Each structure stands twice: as C-alpha cells, then as structure tokens.
Amino acid sequence: KSTVIEASSGSTAISEAYFARLLGLPFVAVMPKSTSPEKISAIEFYGGKCHLVEDPTKIYGVSEDLARQLKGHFMDQFTYSERSTDWRANNNIAESIFEQMRHEPHPVPSWVVTSAGTGGTTATVGRFVRYKHQPTRLLCADPENSVFFDFYRTGDRGLRLDRGSLVEGIGRPRVEASFLPDIIDEMVRVPDALTFGAMHYLHGRLGRRVGGSTGTNFIGALHIAARMQAHGEKGSIVTLLSDRGERYVHSYYDPGWLTAHGFDVDGARETVRCAAEGGPLPELAACTAEQRPR
Template sequence: MFAPHLPDRHWLNEALAVLEADHNRTGDTHLLRFPLPPQWGVDLYLKDESVYPTGSLKHRLARSLMLYGLINGWIREGTTVVEASSGSTAVSEAYFAQLLDLPFVAVVPRRTSPAKLALIESYGGRCHLVDDAAAVYAEAARLADELGGHYLDQFTHAAAANDAGDTPGLAQSIMGQMRLERHPVPRWIVVGVGTGGTSATLGRYVRRHRLSTGILAVDPEGSAYHEAWRTGDPAVTTGGSRIEGIGRPRVEPSFVPGVVDRMLPVPDAASVAAMLHLRRATGSVAGPSTGTNLWGSFQVVSELVRAGTTGSVVTLICDRGDRYADTFHDDAWRAAQGIDPEPYLTAIEDFLSGTPVLEHV
C-alpha cells in the first residue's frame, strides 16, 4: 500500500535553496571584446567563465550535476559524492559539496596539476589518484559503490544536467549579452570538448532558436573526439590529451556530434601560444584550454575576413591561469614537455598585425 504521507523533503528543499542562493550571489560572467584590427569588421568576444568563485567554466556544470543528483533522488543528506575528473570539475564540485556539507572524493589522474589538487582539498574534498587516466571512470564507480555514495559521472550526465537546470544557462547568457552588439547573432561559437556537454547545450540552443550560428569544436592533441567526429566512429580511443579539461581518450556519452558543425584539431604548442598571447594582449591569465579555443577562433576570424564577411565570433575563457603557473605557464616545464610555442606566437602576431591569414605552422 502507498504511504499516507509524503516523505520528508526538508533537507532536499534546504539544499536546493542553498544552491539557488549561491547562484544569486555569484551572478553571471562577463563578455569581453578581444582586440582585432578594426578594418576587418569582425568582432571576437571572450565569455570569461574564470570569474566564478571556483575559477572555471566547470562551476556551471558542477552546480547542474549537483542539482541533477538532488532532484533525481540520488543525493541525500550525508551522501558521499564521487567524481572522475581531470581537475577543474572536481574543484567546483568540492565547492558545492562543502556548501551542502557532503563528503566529496575526486578520482583524478596523477598528472593533474598540484594547484588543482590543492584547490580540491581546500574545499574539503579528498583526492584519489590513479596512474592511468582511462581508469578514472571505473575507479570512481567502484569507490561510490564501496562508500554507498553517488557517482556524479560528468561524462554521462553533463548534457542532460545542463539542460535540466532551472537558471539561464551559458547559451542564453551569451545571446543575451550579445543583444546590443553590432553583430548580435554570432557567426561562430568556438568551444573545446571535455565531457561534450557544453558543445551539446550550445548546439541544441542555436538549432532550437533557429539561429544562423555555427558550432566549432576544437580538439587538442591526443584526444579521440576529432577523429571520431571525422570518421563517424564513436569507438575511437586514444592516449588522451595534455590540455587539462578538454580532450578525452574516448568519446564520452555527453558528446553529441550531430550538433557540432565543424571540428578543428589544435596542436598543443598552438594552444599554449594563444594562451600566452592572450596574456600579452589583454592581461588575462588563463589556462591552455582557453588557448585552444582562441586558436580556433583566430582560424574562423581569418576565414571571415578573407571572404569579406563581417560578423562576430564568441569563445570562452575556461579557467584561471594561476592553476598552471608550474606547468603550461612555466618555460622550463614546457621545454621538458617538448612544447615550443614560439612559431605559433609569431604566426599569431603576424596575423593580428593586419594581414588576415593565420599560417599553419
């Protein structure tokens, strides 16, 4: 027989109120213009997701995943929350777990930057390191089962969690902020692919609202996504990417190739060069995934200008560069990794000097 009374939802309601209040405090992120030669008639905008309290685009995703777990009944009072992550998602999830007074365990590759590990721990999370980046999925599921907890599983639930959110998402925010610009509907939005949730959400939005905006997904060295998208084979596997936060050794369930209009593979040295140029040109210190986005944005800007087409391009500042002070922003570390950004820096500087051709190095 059915119980005569509804179950007590006091803790759930309180948890949802905490998330809503946090969102109300943190507000929206800024949309910044990147300096391009004015004679080109093309505008490039950077959506700065690094200004969130946890310093990255993953703040949005973490909140959505936590909300998704709550409303589905997977997360309850005292539930241990577990995630498989290369760093930034776990940082943001640790923040939200602390807000809700929930234990949090991040299963991360051992090569994750020490700065990110320290941030996870600063929010009360525990880091569980694995040597093989491909093993994070199974280990996170095993730990959640062992602890009687919930595996957030960003790689499966990212797109669904983003779409289930009760607040305006990234796509709505971008389009709202573009409303008063001279080219309000972007010709291209350029994003990297980690879980695949961001490209899926943006791609669905522009189709649903019948916008003439293309989605360009940029993919770093070692990632499976571009080859899988190019060949139509979702079973492609690779060794994974050095660019933290994007690029995966396999195609994740949240990736929706049908809403991606183009994909562009990006060398790691090009990602780093664009990251370094961003700092020189604007003072914004970002991570290498932002550089991947920026390199792809320069490519489509170049195409538009050479075609004599005006318009706008939007991309993302994904996270703060201080997390990479000892890695991608360190000359000695890059040299040890065999990453030489200088030829790409020269190409970027030549490009932005007014000649709208970005040479492939």
Template sequence: MDWTRKAVAALRESEPTPLRTGVVRFGEGVAIHVKDETAQPTGNLKHRLVRDLLLKAVVDGELREGTPIVEATGGGAALALGHFANRLGLPYTCVMPAKAHPAQIAAVEALGGTCELVDPPLAIYATAERLAAERGGHYLDMFARAEAATDWRTGGVAGEILAQSDVAPAWIVCGAGTGITSATAGRHVRYAGAATRVAVADPEHSSHFPAWASGYDGYATGMPSRVPGIGRPRVEPAFRIDLVDAVVPVPDAAGAAATRYLAERHGLAFGPATGTCLWAAMVLAAKMTARGETGDLVVVAGDGGEAYRGTYYDDAWLATKGLDPAPHRAVLDEFDATGRWTA
C-alpha cells in the same frame, strides 16, 4: 526532507552569473570576443554543469545527508565539486590519473576533498564507481549524466551569448570535456532560430576531432589530453558530433602560445583550455576574412590562469613537455598586426 530542502536552496543560491563578453580583437569586419566564465562562483565553466548535476541528484533522492560524493575528474570540475560539497556538508573524493599535476591535487585537498590516484588513466571511471559502492556513496558520473541534467532550452552559455548580442555571432567556440557545452549550444541555437554555428577546439590526443571528421562516435585514442578540462581519450555520451558545425584540431604548443598571447597582449589571464579555443577562433576568423565574410566570434573562456603560473606560463615547464610556443606566437602576432594567417 529538511536536509533536501536546505540542499536545494543552497544550490539554487549558486545560480550561474550571466557574464558579459569583452572584445579581444577587431579585424576587417570580424571581431573575436571572450566570454569570461572564470567569474562564476566556483571560478570556472564547470560551475554550471556540476550545479545542475547535484541539483538533479538531490531532488532524485540520490544524494542525502551524509552521502559521500565520488567523481572521476580533474581540473575545473574537481574544484566546483569541492566547493559544492562544502556547501552541502558532504564528504568528497576525486579520482584522478596518477600523473595529475600536484597543483590540481592540492586545490582539491584545500577544499576538504581527498584524491585517489590511479593508473592507467581510463581506470578512473571504474575506480570511482567501485569506491562509491564500497562507501555507500554517490558516483556523480558527470560524463554519462551531463545530458540528462542540462536544459538546452535555456541554453546556458549559448543562451546568454545570444541574449547579449545585438546580432547573433557567426560562431561560438568552446572546448569539449563532457561535451555538454557544445551539445547544449548546438541544440539551443537551433531552438532559437539563430544562424550561429558552433565549433569545438580540440587539443592533441583527443578523440573529438577524429570522431567528428570520420563520423564515428566510438573513436578512442586511449591517450589523456594535456590540456586540463578539454579533450578526451574517448567520445563521451554527451558529446554529439552531429550538433557541432566544426571541430578544429589545435596543437598543444599553439594553445600554449594563444594562452600567453591573451595575457601579454590583452591582459587576460586564462588557462590553456581558453588559449586552445582562441587559436581555433583565429583559424575560423582567418577563413571568414579570406572569404570576405563579416561577423563576430565568441570564445567561451572556462579556466582561469592563476593555477597555471608554474606550467603553461613557465618556459622551463613547457620545454620539459616538448612544447615550443614561439613559432605559433609569431603566427598570432602576424595575424594581430596584418590580418594574415600564416599557420
């Protein structure tokens, strides 16, 4: 019990910071804001979910002193897990697709974790479960357990946004990996009685938009997203198509253009997940303007830009992926200058 008490105390000390938002763009009665989650102690939005999952595992007795942690994930969740595993003094293995970017692997290893690379990509789940069983470890399984670990009454990001807003925003725009951020936001705005709607920005190859559009939550593409942290080849248990008001499909090149637009025009260096969300917010803002509506939109910025200097901020790398942000950047510049959306 001594280790358990210390572990709970260490995790509770990493309470998420209630970060304020900053304005990116003013239009005719429409403003787009960015809520910067990269200032969390582990540097990304996944800090919240990973902390909640580990707290539940500790108090449930699934994590004890010396228990190896195994998880199938990459991006921000992998880094948050590495941070917390260090705090708890537990060994950590991250199971990633074989084509994971070397920078992601290096970041996990820098935190003392080890990486297992597998192919095909969907085999990461079964591999993580097997490794945990073989090593007497705990498979965190955040995609399946996210909903049980998260308290939608407090609202997390959505609760903070509503608390910090003089008037409830018209839209909260986020990405979806596990889907818990959008589901928690959808539940919380209903619980709070707010008129705010929730939108998910969905990159190419992801199952979320076709699932939402068709109403079939068993939809699967079988193809991994190229945008770390958001988009899934299958609909995860925590993603609820009935709790979001819109899912906006975003071309990967458009997300890349919006990522660089934020950095170059506003000095905000975020990753491609945030750029994807900004593009979706611009789409919604343009529709509001066309209908003569006013209000604020809040983009949840969950990933920092530093890790993507050699990828999404690099023209040569984008070209190798067949991504040309130039036409989409022209749309953003036109919208910024005139309020006209030409996509």
C-alpha cells in the same frame, strides 16, 4: 552521509568539492596524476580528497569501484553533463552569450567556438542555437591526444587512446556519452604548440593568465576569422575564456615544463600574434558537418 565521487580533470571537481562541503557530504575527486597541483590544492581547500590515477583512461572505472566500496554516489559528469543544463531556459551559457551580444555591431554571432571535455557546453550552445532558429554556426576545437575530432570525422564510437590530452579540461581518450556530434557544424584539431602559444599571447594581450582550453578556443576562433576574411564576410565570432591560468603556473606558464615537453612557446606565441593581426594561421585539420559520414 553518502560520499560523492567524481571523475574529473580537476575544474569541475573544484566546484563539486565546494558544494559537497556546503551540503556536509564527503567528496572524492578521481583525477589523472598529471592534474595541476593548483587544482589539487583547491579541491583539498574545500575539504575534498584527491585520488590520483597514473593512467588517465582508468578514472572512470576507479570512480565506479570507489562508489561501490564507499557505498557512495558516482556523479559521472561525462555521461550526464549534456542533460544537466536546461538549454531552453534563460540561465545557461548559450542564452548568456546572446544576451551579452545584444548591443554589439553584429549581435547574432556568425560562429560560436567551443572545445569539449564532457561536451556539455558544446551541447548547450548547439541545442540553444537550433531551438531559437538562429543562423549561428558552432565550431568545436579539439586538442591533440583526443578522440573527439576523429569520432566526428569517422563516426567510430569505439575509438580509444592510451593517454590523455595535455590540455587539461578538454579532449578525451574515449568518446563520451555527453559529446553530441550532430549539433556541431565543424571541428578542427589544434596542435598543442598553438594552444600554449595562444595562452601566452592572450596573457600579454589581456593582462591575465588564461587556461589551456581558452588557448585552444582562440585558435579555433582565428581559424574561422581567417576564412571569413578570405571570403570578405563580416560578422561576430564568440568564444569562451574557459578557466583561469593561475591553475597552471607550474605547468603551462613554467618555462621548464614547456621545454621538458618540447614546446617553443616564444615561436608559437609569435605565430599566434601574426595570425591575430591578420596574417596566416597554420592550416588545421578540419571536418565540416557536410563531410561527415551519413
């Protein structure tokens, strides 16, 4: 039986551990040491093993080394996720968005807001919209300590960072093969403080905890909403609740963790509340497709 190895920030690895157990295959997740304990426990619950790496930029090489040592298979989601979904078919996230929107007052979204880890979801939405000749535009929101925004702005594939994003699941220290900038209409960089403020605002508003990427997505949606409001535009904005907040009880929802990392979450939550009610949103670094290098 071949061992399955994956480099991950945890969420994909949970699903892979589940399916590896169904198939009777050993599974190893190579993840940053900072990965939430809830994700580690979920992977181990499904029979997977967690190989934690101090430097998050090393998870790729460590995964390749383990695959050679164990004579296993490295899944490499950061290369293959953009092509693993049939974006022309009727069973992908983009098609589901348009199906669910059919009975809304504005059934064709003016904008869809995503964020990128592998870039797979963003690629699926962007390709589907173009394939169906929809007028919908795509905004990708990027957290701090990620190269995707600067790559989109400059076209430099050699960009590297020596640490990863605090927002688990999105943002990367290098440009991933699955991240496709040409199908994105605009990108913004979202400060971590606003991401965590949005998480806590949504927790109170929805009565459920949401993950970090959902907070980043929500700030991106507010950015678009503020612009549409200023221009007198009407329409729908769709974004995703990407992961469950229960996986971050000991980090993003822990007051001690937030304080230790220098975040005033109460102030940030109030900023997000005001913006969600039609007030101003702090200006975000932004780049449109028209501003990109040709």
